Amino acid sequence: MEEVKPYSYFAMIYSHLMRSVDYSFWAKYIKEIHDTLGDKNDIALELAAGNCSLANHLTHQFKKLYVSDISKEMLMTSTNKNLEKVCCDMSLLPFKNKFDFIYSAFDSVNYLNNETRLSEYFANISNNLSENGLLLFDVSLKNNSLKHVKSLNRKGIYNGIKYIQKSVFDEKTKIHSNFIKIKLKDGKVVEEVHQQKIYDFYYYFEVLESNNLFAIECFDSFTFNDATEDSERVQFIVKRK
Ligand SMILES: C[S@@+](CC[C@H](N)C(=O)[O-])C[C@H]1O[C@@H](n2cnc3c(N)ncnc32)[C@H](O)[C@@H]1O
Structure with missing residues (x-):
């Protein structure tokens, strides 16, 4: 498989x-x-x-x-x-x-x-x-980042996969980062970071x-x-x- x-x-x-x-x-x-x-x-x-x-x-x-x-x-x-x-x-x-x-x-x-x-x-x-x-x-x-940054801090479980999202907006660099951590079924934890620039x-x-x-x-x-x-x-x- x-x-x-x-x-x-x-x-x-x-x-x-x-x-x-x-x-x-x-x-x-x-x-x-x-x-x-x-x-x-x-x-x-x-x-x-x-x-x-x-x-x-x-x-x-x-x-x-x-x-x-x-x-x-x-x-x-x-x-x-x-x-x-x-x-x-x-x-x-x-x-x-x-x-x-x-x-x-x-x-x-x-x-x-x-x-x-x-x-x-x-x-x-x-x-x-x-x-x-x-x-x-x-x-x-x-204004979109400021409005939504709080609600993008969330966690849950979907199809047996646990996830945690952490969201941070840096007003100085104007980078909005989303850190997504998932726990695989074998217990391994993997993280991805998505960075968006707010021009x-x-x-x-x-x-x-x-x-x-x-x-x-x-x-x-x-x-x-x-x-x-x-x-x-x-x-x-x-x-x-
Ligand atoms: C917020 S999602 C939006 C997806 C889709 N447009 C929608 O409305 O559901 C952002 C998407 O951008 C893609 N992406 C990020 N950087 C990219 C790049 N340099 N070239 C092409 N796709 C990219 C990601 O893989 C992801 O699917």
Whole structure:
């Protein structure tokens, strides 16, 4: 029997921790933007798609949907056969072709935890976005970290695996760290650390500009109101210059 790697257990626990996210609601928001600005023949790519919970609701929104994530284990938890899955780093895209609609959701961009990687992400997108293509991404801002840091300190047991999550937001470095410890069935304890960088709201506009992109809209997430630096999560809609 093939040995189950700790990564697969982490993937299972992360999926469990994200179970309260309303992906159908999230997908409706993305669909509404795409219905307005995109085309039903668009070839789309989701970056940092995780276990494809969001993509499951968007499969029929596009002519074809590719999903990608750096974690093979996260992608493998999805059984959706309509999705083309590619394991890759979102700041080092392996694609030769262009996409009409590229999107990422749920703070995934915050995982690029230094300015160089963030800029590489946009440079790669700039190269892989078709001439009139759209990029949608959301980011978490400081108020989101401050609001949720306490509730992200939690523990539980799922499918026989005990887990503890510790969450710390360092206001000086603007790094939000999540330490996840799991106890495997054989008693071994394994830990993963996820670090997200909470960039200044205005910094995103600078880094887009330096990679030949610009924001056509920036909304307070899940609304069509303009975002501000006080928003918790903001939704960017971006085009090539
Ligand atoms: C908070 S989860 C969000 C997953 C998914 N977007 C969702 O809404 O459920 C962040 C995801 O980013 C992925 N990730 C982190 N760094 C990445 C990178 N450099 N390239 C691609 N994926 C990355 C992780 O593996 C994880 O699946």
